[in-house]
Amino acid sequence: MCLGIPAKIISLDENGQGEVDYLGTRVRTNLSFIENARPGDWVILHAGFAISRLNEDEAQETLALLRELAESQDS
Amino acid sequence: MKEFRDRKVIAGLLRTIGRQASQAGPPVRLMEVCGTHTMAIHRYGLHALLHEAGVEMTSGPGCPVCITPDAHHRAAIGLVTRRENLILATFGDITRVPTRDGSLQTAIPAPRSRVRVVYSAQDALETARENPDRDVVFFGAGFETTIPSIALAVKQAAEEAVENFSLLSALWLIPPPLRALLESEEVRIQGFLYPGHVSAVIGCRPYEFVAEEFGLPGAVAGFEPADILLAASAVLNQMIRRSPAVENTYKRVVRTDGNPRALILMDEVLETTDAVWRGLGLIPRSGLKLRSRFSAFDALKKYGLNIAPAADELPGCRCGEVLRGVIKPTDCGLFGGACRPESPRGPCMVSPEGACLVYYRFAKS
Ligand code: SF4
Numbered sequence: 001m002c003l004g005i006p007a008k009i010i011s012l013d014e015n016g017q018g019e020v021d022y023l024g025t026r027v028r029t030n031l032s033f034i035e036n037a038r039p040g041d042w043v044i045l046h047a048g049f050a051i052s053r054l055n056e057d058e059a060q061e062t063l064a065l066l067r068e069l070a071e072s073q074d075s
Numbered sequence: 076m077k078e079f080r081d082r083k084v085i086a087g088l089l090r091t092i093g094r095q096a097s098q099a100g101p102p103v104r105l106m107e108v109c110g111t112h113t114m115a116i117h118r119y120g121l122h123a124l125l126h127e128a129g130v131e132m133t134s135g136p137g138c139p140v141c142i143t144p145d146a147h148h149r150a151a152i153g154l155v156t157r158r159e160n161l162i163l164a165t166f167g168d169i170t171r172v173p174t175r176d177g178s179l180q181t182a183i184p185a186p187r188s189r190v191r192v193v194y195s196a197q198d199a200l201e202t203a204r205e206n207p208d209r210d211v212v213f214f215g216a217g218f219e220t221t222i223p224s225i226a227l228a229v230k231q232a233a234e235e236a237v238e239n240f241s242l243l244s245a246l247w248l249i250p251p252p253l254r255a256l257l258e259s260e261e262v263r264i265q266g267f268l269y270p271g272h273v274s275a276v277i278g279c280r281p282y283e284f285v286a287e288e289f290g291l292p293g294a295v296a297g298f299e300p301a302d303i304l305l306a307a308s309a310v311l312n313q314m315i316r317r318s319p320a321v322e323n324t325y326k327r328v329v330r331t332d333g334n335p336r337a338l339i340l341m342d343e344v345l346e347t348t349d350a351v352w353r354g355l356g357l358i359p360r361s362g363l364k365l366r367s368r369f370s371a372f373d374a375l376k377k378y379g380l381n382i383a384p385a386a387d388e389l390p391g392c393r394c395g396e397v398l399r400g401v402i403k404p405t406d407c408g409l410f411g412g413a414c415r416p417e418s419p420r421g422p423c424m425v426s427p428e429g430a431c432l433v434y435y436r437f438a439k440s
Contacts (some may be wrong), residue, residue: 004271004298004328030197033223033337044275044328047217048195049224051337052275052328059327063078066301069091070083 006042006054020045079299080119088304089128095311096129104131104263105310106256106400108249109270110138110428111298117437119300130307133262133400134433136252137270139216140168140426142352142398143245145387148174148422150380151214151243152182158378161188162206164199165214172422173389196221196228203232203240212374216245219276222363223337226344229365229372243374244364246345249273250281251361252352257289262400266310267293268303271325278333279321286319297325344369351384353422354395392421397430404431411435 005023009031012018016032022045030049031037043050078084096103107113113134116122122132136142152174155163163179170179170190179190187209193199199213215225225246232240249270256262269282274295285291292313296306306324313319323329341363350362365373374380388394392414393407404410404423414420416432423431 004302030224030227032227033334033340035336044272046220046272047224048197051220051223051272052330052334055327062305062324062327066078066081066084066088066305069087070081 004044007045007050009037009039009041009043011039012037020050079301081301084301085124085304088301088308089124092125092130092304092308092311093128095308095315099311099314101129102131103129103265103311103314104133105266105268105307106133106135106262106264107268107296107303108135108137108253109268109273110134110141110426110430110433111272112137112268112270112296112303113430113433114428115298115300116303117433121300121303125307130311133264133403134397134430135256135400136352136355136398137218137249138398138423138426138428138430139218139221139245139247140166140172141394141422141429142247142252142354143169143172143216143422144351144353144382144384145174146351146382146384147214147216147243147245148172148179149176150382151212152176152179154212154243154374154378154380155179155184155188155190156182157185158210159185159187160208161185161210161212162191162202163188163212163214164191164193164202166194166216167192168426169214169216171419171425173419173425175389196225200228200232200237200240203237204235207239210239210241212241212243214243214245216247218247218249218270218273219341220270220272222246222345223276223334223341226341229344229369230340232372233369238371241372241374241377242365243380246363247350247352248347248361248363249277250284251358252355253282253285255355255358255361256399257285257291259399264291264400266291266314268296268306268310269293269321271295271297271302271328274323274325274329274333276334276337279323279329279331282321286321290319292319292322294322294324295329297328352398353387354398357384389420394421394423394431397423404434407431
């Protein structure tokens with residue numbers, strides 16, 4: 001499914017085949033669409049493929065915005 | 076990442092949305108294009124919460140299994156029932172789509188033929204490698220999220236000369252039906268939530284025509300509750316300021332230009348073609364077909380199939396109107412009665428992303 005829960009790359013070979021940790025389970029994944037993929041990177045999976053790398057800075061920025069929203073409106 | 080489901084965050088977002096909606100003039104009608112969004116919106120109870128805040132969410136044509144016309148499903152059924160020695164590989168939900176010829180699950184395969192459920196195009200290709208004495212046809216339905224993996228499987232089949240592999244393609248592009256919906260003026264939509272993972276592949280620019288030509292706001296959205304509300308709030312903000320745009324509220328996953336590697340591969344293997352959608356009819360350049368140098372892997376050519384457009388629904392099924400956002404699933408007279416998940420009358424009650432199944436499973440939302 002594609003609910004967007006990130007998976008962490010454990011290993012990958014030169015053909016772009018690899019293994020990721022998805023919610024605690026090792027899953028075989030094709031990583032050939034991710035440029036310069038490296039173990040430790042977080043990716044989004046769809047049907048056996050990684051379709052995007054998670055950008056941690058952007059994730060932090062969105063989180064900061066959400067926290068701000070929650071706090072500023074506390075009543 | 077649990078902040079994306081945090082109650083305080085959700086409550087704060089809903090208060091903001093409520094204020095914005097009353098400023099914009101409630102009820103504000105937005106369409107979530109993607110079936111996975113429909114699922115998330117109902118599963119987390121956001122449909123009802125947004126309704127209270129003055130925002131009505133309508134589901135769109137974003138379920139690939141649902142919008143694949145009856146004729147494609149029947150072509151697949153025809154292949155496995157008439158051809159001997161053939162494995163029809165496809166996704167599990169596709170096997171349960173009802174047609175006037177039954178479903179792939181109820182079809183009786185020809186001698187030494189069978190239907191095989193696979194999880195990816197790679198599985199289907201692997202099936203072909205393992206069964207060199209049989210034809211393996213992969214019936215693949217998907218949007219831009221799934222299409223790159225299907226394109227890669229075909230490319231690999233060509234490189235390795237896996238001659239017993241072919242693709243019965245039901246590959247659809249998300250932006251063209253949005254234009255079709257807007258041009259028809261049948262639905263009164265004031266803005267869009269764009270699909271996060273289709274956009275991870277195609278980027279944000281392909282939706283720009285919605286803002287530029289039709290003046291409608293929109294935002295690319297993720298799939299957590301806070302992601303969806305953040306996107307809705309961004310759309311409302313554009314409405315209030317009268318500055319329609321394509322805002323990316325899912326930047327941790329979606330880049331403006333999408334995934335270049337996936338796009339290059341898609342373009343190498345596939346080309347656009349006019350295509351018929353269930354419920355929406357013929358939409359120019361809305362589908363993809365294999366480029367001519369891959370025609371040996373095109374099941375239509377290999378087996379001389381002709382997919383003629385025909386009446387889509389079983390009697391009483393209103394999937395087409397559901398897919399256009401004209402009616403809600405609960406407006407269909409068969410919903411929950413003659414049509415239930417265990418006895419579906421249309422694909423919208425079969426696919427986990429189908430609006431009818433989502434409304435049925437999360438009735439309280
Ligand atoms: S409820 Fe069933 S019959 Fe009615 S539109 Fe949905 S799938 Fe078709």
